Each structure stands twice: as C-alpha cells, then as structure tokens.
Amino acid sequence: MPRPDLIERLAVQTAERAQAQLQRRLRTIARTEGPFVESNGRRLLAFCTNDYLGLAQDPRLIAALKQAADESGVGSGSAHLICGHRREHAALEEALSEWTGRERALLFSTGYMANLGVMQALLQRGELCVQDKLNHACLLDGAQLAGAVLKRYPHADVDAAARQLRSDAEGCALVATDGVFSMDGDIAPLPELAALCRQENATLMVDDAHGLGVLGDHGAGSVAEAGLSERDVPVLMATLGKALGCSGAFVAGPAALIDGLIQFARTYIYTTAMPPALAAATHCAVMIARNESWRREKLNRLIQRFRRGAEELGLPLMPSRTAIQPLLLGDAQRGLDAARALEDQGLLVVAIRPPTVPHGQARLRITLSAAHEEAHVDRLLEALAALRLEKAPV
Numbered sequence: 410m411p412r413p414d415l416i417e418r419l420a421v422q423t424a425e426r427a428q429a430q431l432q433r434r435l436r437t438i439a440r441t442e443g444p445f446v447e448s449n450g451r452r453l454l455a456f457c458t459n460d461y462l463g464l465a466q467d468p469r470l471i472a473a474l475k476q477a478a479d480e481s482g483v484g485s486g487s488a489h490l491i492c493g494h495r496r497e498h499a500a501l502e503e504a505l506s507e508w509t510g511r512e513r514a515l516l517f518s519t520g521y522m523a524n525l526g527v528m529q530a531l532l533q534r535g536e537l538c539v540q541d542k543l544n545h546a547c548l549l550d551g552a553q554l555a556g557a558v559l560k561r562y563p564h565a566d567v568d569a570a571a572r573q574l575r576s577d578a579e580g581c582a583l584v585a586t587d588g589v590f591s592m593d594g595d596i597a598p599l600p601e602l603a604a605l606c607r608q609e610n611a612t613l614m615v616d617d618a619h620g621l622g623v624l625g626d627h628g629a630g631s632v633a634e635a636g637l638s639e640r641d642v643p644v645l646m647a648t649l650g651k652a653l654g655c656s657g658a659f660v661a662g663p664a665a666l667i668d669g670l671i672q673f674a675r676t677y678i679y680t681t682a683m684p685p686a687l688a689a690a691t692h693c694a695v696m697i698a699r700n701e702s703w704r705r706e707k708l709n710r711l712i713q714r715f716r717r718g719a720e721e722l723g724l725p726l727m728p729s730r731t732a733i734q735p736l737l738l739g740d741a742q743r744g745l746d747a748a749r750a751l752e753d754q755g756l757l758v759v760a761i762r763p764p765t766v767p768h769g770q771a772r773l774r775i776t777l778s779a780a781h782e783e784a785h786v787d788r789l790l791e792a793l794a795a796l797r798l799e800k801a802p803v
C-alpha cells in the first residue's frame with residue numbers, strides 16, 4: 410500500500426464539510442466606513458465586528474499609528490527578548506496594568522498566543538485544568554499543548570467545576586473561563602468561581618477578550634465589574650483586537666506571573682514583538698476607552714433598544730446584556746438562509762455554525778457597537794421581522 414497523501418486527505422475532509430453545508434468561506438472587504446463595509450461591490454451595514462466601542466477607525470488612533478511609524482518604522486525587528494521591546498510596548502504595558510488594577514502586564518502578539526503561552530508556562534504535564542465547556546478554542550488548545558488533564562464543566566456550572574477540582578485535590582490546578590462568552594454573550598459566574606478557587610487553592614484565569622472596554626467602571630472589564638482583585642483572579646488575559654479596535658493581547662497579574670511568563674511562555678519568547686506603532690495606537694485606544702464613557706453608555710442604549718425590539722418580535726434572543734446578542738436558530742442551514750436573506754437586504758450578519766458552536770445550536774451572532782446609531786438597530790430589527798424567524802421551529 411502506498412503511503413496516503415496528506416493534502417489529498419485534507420481535500421477529502423474539506424469536501425465532506427462542504428457536503429454537510431458547514432464549509433466556511435472567506436469574504437474580502439474592500440473598504441470600511443463606520444459600521445458599513447463594502448463587499449462584492451455592495452455597501453453592507455455590518456453587525457459582526459468586535460469593534461464594540463467604534464475605535465478601529467478613530468482618527469486619533471490612526472494619527473498615533475502614523476506618528477509612531479514615522480519615528481520607529483514598521484516592524485519591531487525581533488522578539489521582545491532580543492531587541493524588539495520598544496518604549497511604546499513598555500508604555501502600553503504600564504497603561505494596561507494600571508487600567509486593570511494589576512501589578513504588571515505583558516504584551517503578546519495575539520490572544521491565541523497569550524492563552525497558549527500562559528497555560529504552557531503555568532501547567533505541567535498531567536496537572537488539572539478545569540474549564541467551562543464554552544470557553545474560546547485557544548483556552549482549550551492551551552491546556553492540550555501543556556499536556557494538562559483537561560476537564561470541561563457544563564456551561565457556567567460552578568458545582569460541576571467544584572466536583573472536577575475535587576477529583577484531584579492534591580496537585581496544582583488552574584480554572585480558566587471566558588469573562589464574557591464569545592458566541593453567547595453571557596457573563597461567567599466570576600464571584601462564585603473565585604470563591605471556589607480560594608477554597609480549593611486553585612488558580613483562576615479569566616479571558617476577558619469581550620469584557621475589557623465594555624464592562625465595569627471605565628471599561629476595566631468583567632473582573633472589575635464583579636469587584637474581584639488580583640488575589641481573586643491572579644491571571645487576567647484580554648485582547649486588544651476587540652473593544653480597543655487594534656490587535657494583539659496581554660496578560661496582567663502579579664510580578665511573579667509576568668516574570669515567569671517572560672522566562673517560560675514559548676509564544677512570548679519565540680515570536681516577533683508587535684509593531685511599535687501598533688502599540689502606540691493601542692495606548693491611545695486604552696486612554697479613549699477609559700475616559701470616553703459615553704461610548705459604553707451609547708452601546709448599552711443600543712443593546713437595550715435591540716433587545717426590546719427583538720422581544721416584541723418574539724425573536725429567539727439569548728440571555729445576554731453585552732454587545733454580543735445572538736439569535737439562536739438551531740439548524741445550520743437555517744442560520745445560513747437567514748444570513749443570506751439579511752445580506753439581500755444590505756445587512757452583514759454572520760451565521761455561526763458547528764464546530765464553532767455545538768450541533769443544533771447554530772445562530773446569528775449579532776454584535777453591536779458604539780459605531781452604530783439607533784436607526785441602524787431599527788433597520789436590523791425591520792429586516793429580522795421580515796424573516797419571520799419567530800414562526801420557524803427551533
């Protein structure tokens with residue numbers, strides 16, 4: 410028997426996915442303008458970015474990026490530990506630790522890499538990592554990369570998390586959760602998880618990718634909103650590519666955590682530092698996100714307007730008070746059909762299908778932003794009403 414060809418096998422898997430109507434397709438966006446995007450020559454009103462505060466196109470960020478690029482060039486030139494760590498990175502790390510009320514902060518090039526690096530640095534082979542079933546894929550991958558024993562508890566079920574922790578009461582243990590769940594929009598039971606970790610001597614890690622900038626006083630995130638300190642949540646991670654409108658991520662916590670990550674987190678050590686101009690733009694975004702509370706207030710008004718309207722229409726809303734407002738449709742094909750019908754009406758909303766969400770739980774993942782206006786939300790509601798989603802079986 411000849412050895413099977415890897416690429417041919419991959420092609421078979423791709424064809425199977427297409428057969429199951431679960432193929433993913435790239436869409437090229439030609440331009441963006443506020444909440445509008447231009448795609449295939451059409452202007453669409455988008456409800457699918459994670460730019461929750463409307464900062465991605467803010468002229469002040471663009472000016473900061475340009476000015477820093479003029480002074481420092483484009484690429485950082487190397488990894489942080491060689492000579493890529495610039496003053497723009499250091500200043501951003503300081504601003505992030507201050508904002509989140511943590512002793513120190515450390516930049517990573519992406520959130521995916523931050524989570525892989527933290528888990529691989531903290532956990533040793535065979536140690537326990539307890540996670541919410543709906544955590545972001547990279548938290549799950551991180552535990553696997555570390556060779557940890559990964560136990561996933563039913564969504565937000567703290568009692569189940571307690572049982573999983575007690576199954577191995579001797580060794581080190583990490584409990585990791587999204588602060589705001591990326592496909593559901595609900596918030597983790599953070600005070601209960603913190604109490605559990607205190608009781609069981611486990612370390613709590615929160616990935617606040619969708620909470621930072623959006624929740625809490627001055628947008629300090631879901632952990633701050635829950636009134637939890639660095640002692641309660643020693644490992645706080647968040648991304649810079651969502652509410653901050655930039656790209657990258659950071660981990661914040663006690664100095665011992667950050668110093669250890671610099672030594673041992675492979676996704677920190679063996680990669681090029683983010684462009685310093687991007688760090689400068691992100692620093693500008695942090696200042697705006699902290700100070701311009703009107704953005705959060707506007708976003709919350711839009712969220713309430715959307716939920717009120719969707720309730721009146723009997724739409725299958727999920728229990729979320731964040732910028733992520735999914736409509737649960739169930740069947741993947743139903744999700745696709747709805748997204749297509751919305752696009753016909755000039756709206757860009759993306760259907761999220763398995764394996765990103767569990768089978769039978771396909772949904773329209775609607776995200777709102779301070780870049781939207783009330784009239785935009787009303788237009789979305791009108792288009793949704795025309796789909797008569799409430800009539801179809803769930």
Ligand SMILES: *Cc1c(COP(=O)(O)O)cnc(C)c1O
Pocket residue numbers: 518519520521522524545547587591616618619648649650656657658
């Ligand atoms: C987006 C996201 C990540 C990954 O961050 P990137 O910077 O996009 O790699 C990690 N965790 C959660 C919860 C996210 O939503």
